[in-house]
Each structure stands twice: as structure tokens, then as C-alpha cells.
Amino acid sequence: MNVNRALFDDVMVPNYNPAKMIPVKGEGSRVWDQEGKEYVDFAGGIAVNCLGHCHPAMVKALTEQGNKLWHLSNVFTNEPAIRLAKKLTDATFAERVYFANSGAEANEAALKLARRWALDKFGAEKNQIIAFNKGFHGRTFFTVTVGGQPAYSDGFGPKPGAVQHVDYNDLAALEKLMSEQTCAVMMEPLQGEGGVISPDAEFVKGVRALCDKYNALLIFDEVQTGFGRTGSLYAYQQLGVNPDILSTAKALGGGFPIGAMLTTTEIAQHLKPGTHGSTYGGNPLACAVAEAVFDVVNTDDVLTGVQKREQLFKAKLAEINEKYDIFKDIRGKGLLIGAELNDKFDGKARDFLNAAAEEGTMVLVAGPSVIRFTPSLIIPEQDIAEGLERFERAVAKLVG
Numbered sequence: 001m002n003v004n005r006a007l008f009d010d011v012m013v014p015n016y017n018p019a020k021m022i023p024v025k026g027e028g029s030r031v032w033d034q035e036g037k038e039y040v041d042f043a044g045g046i047a048v049n050c051l052g053h054c055h056p057a058m059v060k061a062l063t064e065q066g067n068k069l070w071h072l073s074n075v076f077t078n079e080p081a082i083r084l085a086k087k088l089t090d091a092t093f094a095e096r097v098y099f100a101n102s103g104a105e106a107n108e109a110a111l112k113l114a115r116r117w118a119l120d121k122f123g124a125e126k127n128q129i130i131a132f133n134k135g136f137h138g139r140t141f142f143t144v145t146v147g148g149q150p151a152y153s154d155g156f157g158p159k160p161g162a163v164q165h166v167d168y169n170d171l172a173a174l175e176k177l178m179s180e181q182t183c184a185v186m187m188e189p190l191q192g193e194g195g196v197i198s199p200d201a202e203f204v205k206g207v208r209a210l211c212d213k214y215n216a217l218l219i220f221d222e223v224q225t226g227f228g229r230t231g232s233l234y235a236y237q238q239l240g241v242n243p244d245i246l247s248t249a250k251a252l253g254g255g256f257p258i259g260a261m262l263t264t265t266e267i268a269q270h271l272k273p274g275t276h277g278s279t280y281g282g283n284p285l286a287c288a289v290a291e292a293v294f295d296v297v298n299t300d301d302v303l304t305g306v307q308k309r310e311q312l313f314k315a316k317l318a319e320i321n322e323k324y325d326i327f328k329d330i331r332g333k334g335l336l337i338g339a340e341l342n343d344k345f346d347g348k349a350r351d352f353l354n355a356a357a358e359e360g361t362m363v364l365v366a367g368p369s370v371i372r373f374t375p376s377l378i379i380p381e382q383d384i385a386e387g388l389e390r391f392e393r394a395v396a397k398l399v400g
């Protein structure tokens with residue numbers, strides 16, 4: 001069979017439009033395509049490959065578990081799932097874990113739990129969910145409706161109700177909307193897809209205070225910010241605010257599909273037996289890999305290494321900007337970095353992505369005008385230097 005990009009168009013639903021080249025192999029922060037061309041990977045599978053490609057600890061966990069036990073369903077529990085839940089609860093505010101297979105599913109569980117909690121404790125009127133414009137929470141119909149980009153949720157008929165949005169970092173607008181009918185506020189502790197936008201410290205504290213005032217749950221979507229990405233295991237740990245529910249996925253499995261919802265015992269009890277579930281959730285293969293990722297990521301070495309690498313990225317991006325004057329802002333936290341193009345290049349982020357790939361560096365965009373970098377948390381400094389040199393060549397060509 002001739003496996004190529006043209007065949008993709010023949011056999012796939014056209015909801016994606018992937019690059020022309022097809023990657024076939026990865027090692028650390030390098031990737032090779034069918035032609036043998038090599039790339040430095042600053043995309044990391046969209047903030048997923050937190051230990052790069054084919055990390056030995058992950059390969060070991062996967063092959064060991066693969067020779068032992070693959071799947072049971074939740075009719076039975078399994079050792080890797082229990083171990084991983086114990087480690088996650090020991091390392092966070094949480095006391096209870098629900099496993100899912102993706103970020104959207106973890107968020108779906110979080111939202112259903114919040115609704116059930118409010119119904120049980122306060123009655124049916126307490127059902128309002130407030131989230132933020134430009135926020136992203138996944139593509140199930142509930143989560144995409146809570147996400148703040150109508151373009152993603154429009155066109156599928158009637159949406160789940162009682163969901164409202166305000167601007168991120170606008171505490172006054174949130175306060176105006178909140179009442180005793182507010183069931184939950186859902187937010188990313190740093191908006192990823194929406195353009196790599198940090199919250200003001202006062203804003204996060206204010207959201208927490210409003211949730212307390214109105215007996216509403218605060219849900220942090222840490223699907224992108226979590227698992228070391230911002231330099232702590234979870235981003236909330238640097239914000240001085242605990243959520244009531246936290247969702248995590250992407251880097252949690254380092255490339256193996258898994259998601260989880262974390263919460264307190266008090267809140268968790270409202271998901272009684274039979275109220276929610278998933279065939280694959282807590283699958284032994286996924287949990288064994290995630291446990292191996294956890295053991296590497298949740299160390300001082302890796303977490304302080306993230307902050308060091310952040311400085312390297314930001315310094316070199318600033319240097320490129322000095323020469324070519326393309327960015328109006330270089331921002332983000334840890335290895336979730338956004339570089340916003342200035343007005344001259346407004347809407348052109350994808351051109352930079354394509355030019356970078358041409359030179360052998362994979363980057364991401366976050367909206368039309370922001371170039372996003374979410375590499376492996378342990379990317380070697382040499383790869384950062386070489387990848388950014390290639391990126392600079394792409395910029396030089398594009399800017400001419």
C-alpha cells in the first residue's frame with residue numbers, strides 16, 4: 001500500500017487538515033518524516049509529549065504492562081490505576097480521582113459532577129455554569145459549549161443550557177453575572193488555545209472569593225497547563241488558589257491517551273455508583289504509562305529545568321525579535337510560550353508555522369496571530385538552540 005497524504009484525503013473525514021509530510025519516527029525532541037527529513041519538535045504533540053518521543057521509562061512501563069494485562073473495564077479495578085490515583089492525590093489538593101481517556105472527557109466529568117453536586121445540595125435552580133471567552137475545554141457538546149469560542153460550538157443544533165461567558169481577567173463582569181444560582185466557574189489557569197494568556201494574580205484570587213461567596217465550585221481546566229508544563233506539577237500551585245475540581249490530560253500520559261478529574265472527598269461523593277463512567281477510563285496500560293511519566297516529571301530536577309528552559313526560549317525569541325521586529329509580545333509560563341505577531345504580520349501565524357517546518361522546526365499556533373511553543377519538558381538545551389536557529393532562518397526568509 002502506498003501510504004501518503006493523498007490517501008489521507010481519500011479515507012479520512014475532512015475535519016483535520018494535517019501537514020503534507022507524514023512523521024514516522026521520533027526520539028527525544030527530534031522527529032523524522034517518510035523522506036528521512038529531521039525536525040526539532042517544539043510542538044510536543046500539542047503539549048502532550050512532556051518527556052519527548054519514546055522516553056525509555058515510558059517504553060519500559062508500556063512494554064511491561066503490555067505483557068501483563070491490557071484491559072478489564074471498570075467491573076474490576078487494577079493496580080496501576082490505584083497507584084496513579086494515590087500519587088496524584090498525594091501531590092495535589094485532591095483526595096479523589098476519576099479516570100477518563102482525554103481532556104474533554106475529564107472536563108465532561110467535572111461539569112456533570114458540578115451539576116450533580118449543586119442539584120443534590122441546593123436544588124435544580126443552581127445550574128448556571130460560567131466560563132470565559134476564548135477558553136477551550138474540549139470538543140464534546142457540553143465541553144465545547146462551555147468553551148468560549150462559539151465558532152467551535154455553533155452548527156450542531158441546540159446546545160446544553162445555562163452556560164454563560166465573560167472576558168478572562170474581567171472580575172467585575174464575572175461578579176455581575178454571579179449569584180446563588182451559579183453552580184460552577186470553569187477556567188484555564190492560563191488560556192492555551194485562546195492565545196497563551198496569563199491570568200492576573202488578583203483575578204484568580206477574586207474568582208476564588210466569588211465562588212466561595214456564592215457557594216459555587218471552581219473548576220480549573222489544567223489539561224494544557226498541568227503535569228509540569230508551567231514549572232510546577234499543576235499551575236494552580238503557583239497561583240495561591242486551590243480549585244474544587246481539576247481536570248488533567250495531555251501531558252498526563254505523555255503520549256498515551258488518558259485524562260483524569262481530581263476533586264475532594266466531599267464533592268466526589270455526589271458521583272454515586274452508576275452516575276457516570278467510561279469503558280476505558282483507568283485502563284491499566286494508560287495508567288502504567290502515566291505513573292512512569294509522573295515519577296519523572298514530579299521531581300525538582302524536571303520542574304526547575306522547565307523554568308530554565310523557559311528563560312532560554314524567551315531570551316532567544318527576544319533576540320530574534322530585535323533583529324526582525326515581528327513580535328509585539330513574548331509571553332506564557334514555563335514551556336507554554338506564546339509569541340504574538342505585531343500588526344505588520346497580523347493573522348500570519350500559520351505562515352510562520354509552515355516556514356519553520358520547511359526549515360526543520362515544528363511549532364504550533366494559538367489563534368491566527370500567536371506562535372506557540374510547547375516542547376518536551378526535558379528538551380536538551382542543544383535542541384532548543386538548534387530549533388530556534390532553524391526558526392530564525394524561517395523568519396529571515398519570510399520577512400525577507
Ligand SMILES: *Cc1c(COP(=O)(O)O)cnc(C)c1O
Pocket residue numbers: 101102103104105107136137138139188192193221222223224225249250
Ligand atoms: C487540549 C485541551 C482540552 C481537550 O483535550 P482533548 O484530549 O483533546 O479532549 C481541554 N482543555 C484544554 C485547556 C486543552 O488545552
